[in-house]
Amino acid sequence: MIKKCFFTLIVLCFSFNSFSQERGIKKLLDRIRYSDYNYRGDKPMFRQNADLNDFNFGYYFGAYQMNYKLNYNQLLGKSSPGTIPAYDVKEVLFEPQTGFGVGFITELRLANFIDLRFEPGYLYGRTNIDFNSIQVNSALEDKEVILQLKQSMLYLPLLVKLSSTRFDNFRPFVVAGISKSVRLGAKNDEARRNVIDLKSNINQFEVGLGIDLYLPYFKFTPAIRAIYGRENELLIDNDPNHWSQTVVDINSKRGLKNRGVFFVLTFE
Numbered sequence: 174m175i176k177k178c179f180f181t182l183i184v185l186c187f188s189f190n191s192f193s194q195e196r197g198i199k200k201l202l203d204r205i206r207y208s209d210y211n212y213r214g215d216k217p218m219f220r221q222n223a224d225l226n227d228f229n230f231g232y233y234f235g236a237y238q239m240n241y242k243l244n245y246n247q248l249l250g251k252s253s254p255g256t257i258p259a260y261d262v263k264e265v266l267f268e269p270q271t272g273f274g275v276g277f278i279t280e281l282r283l284a285n286f287i288d289l290r291f292e293p294g295y296l297y298g299r300t301n302i303d304f305n306s307i308q309v310n311s312a313l314e315d316k317e318v319i320l321q322l323k324q325s326m327l328y329l330p331l332l333v334k335l336s337s338t339r340f341d342n343f344r345p346f347v348v349a350g351i352s353k354s355v356r357l358g359a360k361n362d363e364a365r366r367n368v369i370d371l372k373s374n375i376n377q378f379e380v381g382l383g384i385d386l387y388l389p390y391f392k393f394t395p396a397i398r399a400i401y402g403r404e405n406e407l408l409i410d411n412d413p414n415h416w417s418q419t420v421v422d423i424n425s426k427r428g429l430k431n432r433g434v435f436f437v438l439t440f441e
Contacts, residue, residue: 219342219387223441229280229288231392231441238269238434239298239324244427245420265304265420270321272298274435276328288334296326296354298433302369320368327355330379344385348398352377370408375431377402383437392441400433 223229243265276294283289302320332350354375383396405428407421421428 218339219389220392221387223387223392224282224336224339224344227282229278229282229441231278231280231439232276233278233292233294233437233439234273234275235435235437237272237274237296237298237436239272239300240269240432240434241267241300242430242432243267243420244422244429265302268301268303270299270301272296274328274437278439278441280334280441286336286338288336290330290332290334290348290350292328292330292332294328296328296435297324298326299323322369325357326375327357329353329355332379336385339387342387344387345382346385347380347382348396349380350378352379352400371429372406372408375402375406376404377431377433381435383439392439394437394439394441396437396439398435398437400431400435402430402432405429406431 274294274296276292279291281289300322302322304319330350330352332348332352334346334348336344336346338344354377356371356373356375378401379398381396381398383394386393386395407429409421409428
């Protein structure tokens with residue numbers, strides 16, 4: 174009886190050992206199969222080598238809003254003695270409308286946490302301009318004037334991306350840099366009507382933040398960026414009675430500067 178119990182115990186030990194070895198071998202094969210992943214326990218880290226490439230490429234699209242900041246002169250639209258202004262404006266109101274942007278991404282890895290990004294694209298935006306309390310001594314006299322300024326632009330940003338340490342499958346970052354926007358197409362109706370005319374080329378600063386999300390087949394990145402115009406983009410009319418002469422601060426060269434917000438979704 175004792176011999177039978179001893180024999181049974183030995184058989185059970187060998188069976189348990191074989192089962193444990195089989196599980197260990199299976200887990201090892203799984204690790205070899207998913208060698209692209211870095212396991213923390215049983216949780217995989219997707220695309221862990223994606224940020225080690227010298228070059229990365231992708232595309233983006235998003236929602237875009239363009240606003241403006243107008244610097245007024247001390248006269249605030251009041252005419253000089255002995256002159257009749259074409260426009261008598263107390264305040265100009267800018268109401269941005271949501272547009273869109275699309276483009277491509279080329280990224281150069283400079284260091285472990287630093288990348289240089291060039292993101293050429295296309296932006297389309299609309300801005301309602303309300304000449305509040307306007308008094309016009311012309312065909313627009315005693316009329317409420319609200320213009321919708323539509324703009325199509327070639328967008329050329331050059332940005333530096335500073336990333337943090339990666340946490341599992343996400344990695345926060347900040348970006349900063351410069352950009353140029355080139356207006357496309359002919360002059361708009363507002364320019365032809367001699368109401369408002371803007372420069373074709375705009376130089377800007379940009380700053381933003383976002384988070385890289387590492388998925389099994391690609392990297393998905395939501396981000397938001399603020400865009401600040403560096404210079405006056407309003408063309409001052411030669412007519413001394415034009416509102417751009419009587420309202421805008423032209424002596425300090427501040428004038429009209431754009432302020433944009435760009436919410437971007439990136440796929441790499």
